[in-house]
Amino acid sequence: MEKDYREKSLQYWEGVHEEQDYDRASIRVDDWLEPFDEIIMGAEQPILDLGCGGGNDTLYLLKKGKKVVACDQSERAIRRMRKNFPEITETKCFNMLDGLAFPEDSFEVVIADLSLHYFTEKDTAFIISELQRILIPGGHLLLRVNSVNDVNHGAGQGKEVEPHLYESEAGTLKRFFNESDIRKFFKEYKIDYLKEETMSRYKLEKKLFCVCVRF
Numbered sequence: 001m002e003k004d005y006r007e008k009s010l011q012y013w014e015g016v017h018e019e020q021d022y023d024r025a026s027i028r029v030d031d032w033l034e035p036f037d038e039i040i041m042g043a044e045q046p047i048l049d050l051g052c053g054g055g056n057d058t059l060y061l062l063k064k065g066k067k068v069v070a071c072d073q074s075e076r077a078i079r080r081m082r083k084n085f086p087e088i089t090e091t092k093c094f095n096m097l098d099g100l101a102f103p104e105d106s107f108e109v110v111i112a113d114l115s116l117h118y119f120t121e122k123d124t125a126f127i128i129s130e131l132q133r134i135l136i137p138g139g140h141l142l143l144r145v146n147s148v149n150d151v152n153h154g155a156g157q158g159k160e161v162e163p164h165l166y167e168s169e170a171g172t173l174k175r176f177f178n179e180s181d182i183r184k185f186f187k188e189y190k191i192d193y194l195k196e197e198t199m200s201r202y203k204l205e206k207k208l209f210c211v212c213v214r215f
């Protein structure tokens, strides 16, 4: 990815996380991970929350009694995670564009909730190859990404720099997926679940794809 997009993304997310200095009691959990309960409960190793942001999914996992490793590019997000979740196994601050900072076969389950739709096709493919490296064979990736129908959150708006990838006014990139985009990105792996859903965590409803991939 061009250096400029990378810097703009970091600036943007540091700004968002600075504005939102909430405590644990105000974190909202939604139930999108429920269909994958068996996968989550079966994991013996800590689960990776990739692009953890405010920790909505970390909170869900901790409530289920799971161990969690949380990471994000934003130092502010990571600081808030340590404050709100002192029991967390590990936190790491790194940029996914530099690869995923873990040894191979580190995780049985990785959760990437709204964190894999900010990249060019080349970078997305690289991050997926890194996911394959850090997941055990047969490990699962549970993810949600923007849908092409997510008109309330920018679908089809801004300059299209690649098919379905838009540059926002803030100079950041945002991808909107359709079903065949998802099947193409994960063509080497087994898609066990793929469904367009509506999320109500934000003020305006959001259309996204919920996906479970077995590596």
Ligand SMILES: C[S@@+](CC[C@H](N)C(=O)[O-])C[C@H]1O[C@@H](n2cnc3c(N)ncnc32)[C@H](O)[C@@H]1O
Pocket: 009, 013, 050, 051, 052, 053, 054, 055, 056, 057, 071, 072, 073, 074, 077, 094, 095, 096, 097, 112, 113, 114, 115, 118
């Ligand atoms: C929409 S938020 C989602 C946060 C959380 N997973 C959730 O669902 O509430 C996206 C997060 O991905 C992180 N992120 C975006 N690009 C990243 C990158 N290149 N490397 C690491 N984290 C990144 C952002 O800093 C932000 O915290």
